Amino acid sequence: MLLPGVQANSIAAGIKNAFGINPTIIGIGLVIIAVAIIFWLRQANRSLGFIPFRLSFNM
Known part of the structure; x- marks a missing residue:
């Protein structure tokens, strides 16, 4: 549960050190x-259904 927060913190710290951009702005962008x-993956899952799952059993 805490790993995405750690990654976002590391990304924000790295970008702040490299470019001097405020970490709050970076966090909002992330x-x-x-x-x-997430919404793109949910939409792709709805449109594809379980096709990859079905294809794995057809092989």
């Missing part, structure tokens, strides 16, 4: 990216 990925 949340937006994570939410977009």
Whole structure:
């Protein structure tokens, strides 16, 4: 449960050290990216259904 927070903290610290950008802005950007990925994966799962799962049994 805590690993995504650790990763976000490390990313924010690295970008702050490299470019001097405020970690709060980086955190907001990471949340937006994570939410977009989650919703995209949910949409892809709905459109594909369980096709990869079914194909694994057909082989």
